Amino acid sequence: MKPIYIWCLAMLLAPFFSAIIIKVKAFFGGRKGSPFLINYYTLIKLFKKGSVYSTSTTIIFKLGPIISLSSAATALMFLPIAGIAPVFSFNGDVLFVLYLLGLGRFFTIAAAMDTASPFEGMGAAREAYFPIICEATMFMVLILFYKLTGELSLASYFSGNNPAILWNSAGSTMLFVVIALFIVLLTENSRVPVDDPATHLELTMIHEVMVLDHSGPDFGFIELASFCKLFFYSTIVSRLLFPLFFPFETLNPALEICSLICVYVAAGVTESVMARYRMDKVPKFILTSFALASFATVIIMEFIK
Amino acid sequence: MDTDFLEISNGQALSREQIPHLTFDDFQKNAMKIVWGGGKIVQYFGYADNSIVKLMAVLRTDKLLVAGCDAPDEYPSFSNKCEPFQLFEREIAEQFGIVPKYHPWLKMVRYHPNSQGKKDVFGNDYTEDIPGNYPYYSVEGDEIHEVAVGPVHAGIIEPGHFRFNCIGERVLHLEIQLGYQHRGIENLILKADSKRLPIIIEGIAGDTTVANGVSFAQAVEALTSIQTDQGSRIIRIIGLELERIANHVGDLGALSGDVAFLPPANYCGRMRGDFLNMSLLICGNRMGKGLVRPGGVRFSIDDEISRELMRRINELEPQVEHVIDLIFSTSSVRARFEDCGIVSTSDANHLGLVGPAGRACGLPYDARRTFATEYYPGIDIPENAKTTGDVYARAKMRAEEILQSISIIKSLLKDTIETNCVDSEVFNLPSSSFVVTVNEAWRGELSHCIITDAEGKILRYKIKDPSFHNWNGLAMSLRNTEISDFPLNNKSYNLSYCGFDL
Numbered sequence: 001m002k003p004i005y006i007w008c009l010a011m012l013l014a015p016f017f018s019a020i021i022i023k024v025k026a027f028f029g030g031r032k033g034s035p036f037l038i039n040y041y042t043l044i045k046l047f048k049k050g051s052v053y054s055t056s057t058t059i060i061f062k063l064g065p066i067i068s069l070s071s072a073a074t075a076l077m078f079l080p081i082a083g084i085a086p087v088f089s090f091n092g093d094v095l096f097v098l099y100l101l102g103l104g105r106f107f108t109i110a111a112a113m114d115t116a117s118p119f120e121g122m123g124a125a126r127e128a129y130f131p132i133i134c135e136a137t138m139f140m141v142l143i144l145f146y147k148l149t150g151e152l153s154l155a156s157y158f159s160g161n162n163p164a165i166l167w168n169s170a171g172s173t174m175l176f177v178v179i180a181l182f183i184v185l186l187t188e189n190s191r192v193p194v195d196d197p198a199t200h201l202e203l204t205m206i207h208e209v210m211v212l213d214h215s216g217p218d219f220g221f222i223e224l225a226s227f228c229k230l231f232f233y234s235t236i237v238s239r240l241l242f243p244l245f246f247p248f249e250t251l252n253p254a255l256e257i258c259s260l261i262c263v264y265v266a267a268g269v270t271e272s273v274m275a276r277y278r279m280d281k282v283p284k285f286i287l288t289s290f291a292l293a294s295f296a297t298v299i300i301m302e303f304i305k
Numbered sequence: 306m307d308t309d310f311l312e313i314s315n316g317q318a319l320s321r322e323q324i325p326h327l328t329f330d331d332f333q334k335n336a337m338k339i340v341w342g343g344g345k346i347v348q349y350f351g352y353a354d355n356s357i358v359k360l361m362a363v364l365r366t367d368k369l370l371v372a373g374c375d376a377p378d379e380y381p382s383f384s385n386k387c388e389p390f391q392l393f394e395r396e397i398a399e400q401f402g403i404v405p406k407y408h409p410w411l412k413m414v415r416y417h418p419n420s421q422g423k424k425d426v427f428g429n430d431y432t433e434d435i436p437g438n439y440p441y442y443s444v445e446g447d448e449i450h451e452v453a454v455g456p457v458h459a460g461i462i463e464p465g466h467f468r469f470n471c472i473g474e475r476v477l478h479l480e481i482q483l484g485y486q487h488r489g490i491e492n493l494i495l496k497a498d499s500k501r502l503p504i505i506i507e508g509i510a511g512d513t514t515v516a517n518g519v520s521f522a523q524a525v526e527a528l529t530s531i532q533t534d535q536g537s538r539i540i541r542i543i544g545l546e547l548e549r550i551a552n553h554v555g556d557l558g559a560l561s562g563d564v565a566f567l568p569p570a571n572y573c574g575r576m577r578g579d580f581l582n583m584s585l586l587i588c589g590n591r592m593g594k595g596l597v598r599p600g601g602v603r604f605s606i607d608d609e610i611s612r613e614l615m616r617r618i619n620e621l622e623p624q625v626e627h628v629i630d631l632i633f634s635t636s637s638v639r640a641r642f643e644d645c646g647i648v649s650t651s652d653a654n655h656l657g658l659v660g661p662a663g664r665a666c667g668l669p670y671d672a673r674r675t676f677a678t679e680y681y682p683g684i685d686i687p688e689n690a691k692t693t694g695d696v697y698a699r700a701k702m703r704a705e706e707i708l709q710s711i712s713i714i715k716s717l718l719k720d721t722i723e724t725n726c727v728d729s730e731v732f733n734l735p736s737s738s739f740v741v742t743v744n745e746a747w748r749g750e751l752s753h754c755i756i757t758d759a760e761g762k763i764l765r766y767k768i769k770d771p772s773f774h775n776w777n778g779l780a781m782s783l784r785n786t787e788i789s790d791f792p793l794n795n796k797s798y799n800l801s802y803c804g805f806d807l
Contacts, residue, residue, distance in 0.1 A: 029571035118452040122474075122788070193637065196565035201792040203454070204563070274637040275564035278645070279474060279789040 003087045010081050010235075011073060013257075014227035015039035017234065017264050021191075024268025025198075039227065046220035054213060057114050064111025065214055065221035071104030072228035079235055080159035082256040083245045089155040094142055097154065098135070101188075101232075104225065105131060112210035119202045123209030126279070130194065130206070133286040134184045140293035141177055144170070144300055158236065163243030176296040178240050183289035185233040185267070189226065192271040194282050204279075234263045309335045310362075310370035313741070315676035318527040321737045321756065324361075325372045332360065332374035337387045339364050345657050345670075347743060347752050349393040351376055351401040352765035354758070358401050358421065363741050363754065367675060371741070379404035382411075389657045392773060398426045412439065415484035415806055420492075442480050444470040449477075452788065456485045463802035471788055479783040479791070481776050486806035494766040500729045507594050509768060510804035512552055515544040515584075516746030517768075518597035520753040523678060523742040525599035528734050528755065536724025537601035538679040539717050543614075544584065544593050544602075545679075546710040549747040551580040553661075553703040553710075554625065556799050560700050561632050563793045564641040572628045579621055583614055600727040608721060615718050622711055629704045642697035646782035646794035649694060658778045659771045660749020661706060662798050665691045665698035666778075672745035684713055696790075699797040736761040746771060748801065770804030 019036045026033025035041075053061065075097045077087040090096075109128055112120035145157055148169050156162060167174050187194045190207035202209050211222050235256075242259035245252045277285055311325050327335065340346065348363040358376040363369055376397075382405035384391035394405040396414050402423030405411065411426065418431045429437030443451070450471050456464035464485040470477045490509055497505055506521040507514045519541050526533060558573025581591040588596040588604045596602055606614070632638055648658070653666035663670060669690040673681045689705060691698035734757045741754040749771030758764040775798055782794045 025567055029567045030575075031571055118450065121450075122452065192565045198567070199563075199565065201563065202458075203452075203791050204789045204793075271565070272567060273635075275561075275566035275635065275641050277637070278641055279787050281640070 002084055006081050006084050007077055007087055010076055010079075010231060011224075011228065014231040015043060015224070017260055018227045018230055020261060020264040021268040021271065024265055025272050028269075028272035039223070043220050043223060046223065047217050049216035051214070051216035051218045054115060056116055057213075060107070061111045061114040061213070062218070064107045064114075065218040065225070067107040068104040069221040069225040069228070071100045071107075072225040072232065075100050075232055076228055078154050079232060080155050081235060082253040083160050083249065084252075085159055086155050089153050092152045094152050094154055094157075098138055101229065102131075102135075104229075108210055108222075111214075115213045117213065119205075119209050120212060122203075123206055126206045127210060130187055130282060130286055133283060133290060134187050137180055137184055137286070137289040137293050140290060140297055141180065144177065144293065144297045147297070147300055158239045161244055163239045166240070167243050170296070170300055173296045173299045174240065176292040178237060180289040180292040180296070181233070181237050181240065182263075182266070183286060183292075185230070185237055185263075186270065187286050187289075188233060189230045191267055193274055193276040193285065196276050231260075234260055234267075238263045308339055308370065310339065310364065310372040312368045313371050315369060316523045316527045316678060316740065316742045318530070318735075318738055318740045319371075320735075321739050324739055327372055327374045329360075329374045329377050329380060332362070332372060333380070333383060335372065336362050336364065336390075337383060339366065339370060340387050340389055342366070344370070346389050346393060347750070348741060348754050348767055348769055349390065349397070350754070350765070350767045351397045351403065352756055352767075353401070353420065354764060358403065360397070361739075361754075361756070363752070365675075365743075369676070369741065369743070371739075376401065376403050379406055381406050382408040384408050388655060392777070402426055412482075413437075413484065415487040417487060417489070439482065441468050441482075442470060442478055444472075444477055446472070448472050465802050467791075469783070469788055469791070474787045474789065476783045476786055476788050476791070479780045481780055483776070483802055483805050486803040488803075488807065490807045491766055491768065495763055499731050499733075503598055503729060504594075509807065510770060510801045511592055513548070513746045513748065513751065513770070513801065513804060515541070515548045515593040515596060516744055516751050517753075518593070519545060519679070520742045520744045520751055522597050522599045523744070524740045524753050524755045525732055525734070527740045527742070528738050528757070529599070529732050531600050531732075533601050534724050535680070536605065536722045537727075539722050540587070540602045540604070540606055540724060541597055542680045542684070543606070543714055543717055544587065544596050545744075545746075546714050547580055547584050547587075548593055550707050550710045550714075551577050551584070552747045552799070553707045554580060556796060557629070557632060557700060557703055557707075559796045559799070560642075560696070560793065561638065563796050564638055566632070566635060566638050569628050569632045572624070576621060576625060576628070579617065583617055586610060586613060598727055598729055599732055600730060601724060603726055603728060605724045605726050606718075606722045611718050611722065615715070618711060618715055618718075625707060625711065629707070633701065633704065639697065641793065642700055643693075643695060645696040645790050646786050646797065647693065647695045648778055648781050650692065652781055653694060653778065656777045656781060657774050658749075659774050660745070660747070661702040662699060662775050662778050663749060664689050665702045666694035667692045670750070672743050672750045676743045678742070678744060680717070684716070686713075696793055696797045734761045734763065748772060748799075748804075749775065768804075768807060770801055770807075772800040772802075772805045775800050776805065 019039050023033045078093050078097045080086045109124045112124040146152055148166055149156055190197055195206040214222055238259040309325055309327055309331055344364045344366045347365050351358050351360050359373055360376045361373040363371045382394055384394055385407045394408055397403055398405055399414050400419055402419035402421050404426055413427045416436055452469040454467040456466045466482040468480040493505055506517050509517045554573050555577040558570045562570030584593045585591045648666050650667040653663055653668055667690050669688045673686045691702055736759050738757045743752045751771055752769045754767040756765040779798045
């Protein structure tokens with residue numbers, strides 16, 4: 001039962017962690033910022049409302065939020081959190097999870113196209129383009145991890161002290177991987193410098209513009225899905241940054257939370273100290289992650305025969 | 306320059322007989338000659354005198370030039386040969402039903418029937434909810450798409466319709482259609498009595514309250530030969546410069562917010578409030594409403610207020626410098642600003658851009674220097690000009706003007722300011738007179754023009770907001786720019802919708 005509890009806890013805490021980024025940005029801007037529980041208030045507010053549907057939309061539009069939330073939530077089930085084994089795990093689940101998140105994105109894009117709004121079409125085009133480069137990075141990282149562990153499951157990479165084994169065999173090349181994955185985290189979750197989640201300007205949005213027409217509980221699902229997705233990527237990065245767990249299990253959740261906070265704060269600091277890139281420079285930024293992952297793989301291939 | 310136009314100075318009252326009344330052909334020939342020779346249009350409008358529609362043009366070289374003529378029912382368009390006239394001709398066509406034949410893009414400006422009861426030039430029926438068909442520039446092809454934004458859109462900005470012709474993310478052309486804020490101010494002014502007039506004038510564009518107030522007051526003072534004292538001239542300048550600083554600071558913050566660089570956005574938002582509060586301290590209104598009236602100002606700046614203003618300015622100056630430094634020294638911000646939305650000097654000259662937008666493209670014209678009024682002749686305004694014409698130049702221009710305005714205010718506050726306050730007086734304008742005033746509002750050249758009839762009533766009050774020139778600059782900036790950079794470019798101009806729509 002324990003993995004299920006941990007999964008529930010992760011779902012519950014994900015909105016809290018996202019608020020840390022908001023708080024860090026407010027701190028850099030010299031403001032007090034909204035409370036740490038702001039995302040819960042937002043979700044409660046949204047779930048109390050009703051949804052409005054345009055007459056020109058079809059069932060796809062309604063499916064979008066549900067599928068994107070369920071794909072993100074299912075992805076979390078494969079992730080070992082706080083050293084505890086995931087709910088599900090099988091050899092090759094990494095590919096399954098990546099394409100599960102891809103499925104979520106596909107339906108978000110389809111729902112955006114379904115509204116026939118020129119804005120949302122533009123956002124959909126951008127959302128379809130940038131994560132393709134992320135996918136290349138992710139596969140490069142997978143090749144590397146497979147080479148190191150000989151396995152293809154999230155549990156074998158991230159549960160217990162397994163990340164330490166990765167560090168042990170790959171050495172400092174893992175730093176490349178951490179940076180590459182952090183760039184993927186920023187891209188996949190529409191953070192600055194790729195996207196600006198705080199903007200109100202439709203023409204510059206990537207993710208936000210696709211969900212403009214969703215309202216009420218539907219929009220709540222989308223928000224929750226994005227919190228879960230950010231939690232998913234942050235956990236991966238945090239496990240690589242803090243690969244060791246205590247020998248006594250009870251302290252591990254606390255350590256996990258601390259390391260997660262570090263990753264979220266890092267994302268917040270990145271957002272505060274730099275402007276976002278011009279749209280045509282974004283692919284170059286994401287390609288950097290691919291280059292780093294490739295370097296790491298090449299180095300490992302050479303030295304670990 | 307050898308021309309039939311009459312040379313006048315800024316804010317000089319003339320009797321209408323003194324203004325050359327040319328035949329239409331001479332008028333057109335001379336006007337185009339001046340503009341081809343580098344002249345710019347300050348005002349070009351129609352007015353109905355005893356049901357005869359006449360035209361009046363005020364052009365500028367380094368002097369103001371004026372002439373009028375009787376308007377024909379239709380005429381070969383100026384714009385065909387001389388582009389800067391295009392929007393003015395459209396305005397005249399809309400207001401008086403005079404057809405400029407062969408006009409390259411004859412389209413309504415503000416969606417209203419003409420005042421002469423003539424057939425609508427654009428074939429619109431204004432009793433309908435949607436008055437007519439509006440032709441837009443269109444492009445065709447497989448990868449072409451159009452994005453229509455507005456008139457109602459997100460945020461707190463005013464309504465305007467923007468039509469982007471794009472190929473992928475790249476904008477081929479942006480067409481801007483305004484008019485949704487049309488309140489009929491020019492006609493409202495004709496019906497208002499002299500006490501209500503200043504209040505309407507201050508409502509033309511809320512962010513340009515002081516500049517509009519000053520332009521109006523100067524016009525009335527010139528017509529009625531009222532002299533203002535030196536103290537009131539200084540206070541007007543302080544009001545104008547505070548308005549400039551507050552808006553420029555707000556825009557720098559907004560620019561930085563648009564590229565998702567939040568710290569300066571927050572600081573600038575706060576500091577804009579601090580500068581607005583300085584106007585509040587002077588006249589009890591953050592926008593400077595009620596500060597300027599014909600004859601002087603309604604509030605003086607005594608030593609106590611002067612010391613307090615000085616204290617606040619001294620406190621804010623290092624903060625402003627720090628934030629400006631933060632914006633322009635952050636490389637990721639510069640990467641966004643540089644080479645974004647470039648307008649070449651020759652394009653800017655063609656379009657007749659004014660104000661910071663024009664100066665960013667290398668046109669140094671500043672009405673505070675060329676047509677100095679109030680206390681400006683006593684102040685050394687530096688010649689500002691950048692050459693790159695991109696967002697960076699426009700932002701940098703704002704930043705430099707903020708610091709210059711701060712030092713202007715500081716130098717003015719050094720000495721005691723003495724003035725006799727005036728209140729909204731009833732004034733009577735002389736008959737058959739004409740005056741035009743030109744001032745540098747924070748967006749650029751603002752001009753008011755009054756023509757009175759035989760009884761001394763206002764026959765025509767023409768307002769030209771700097772945005773009237775600059776909206777086309779924004780459209781030009783967007784050519785070959787990414788559509789996602791539109792908000793950034795828009796903010797770098799920050800043009801007025803209501804000042805344009807009147």
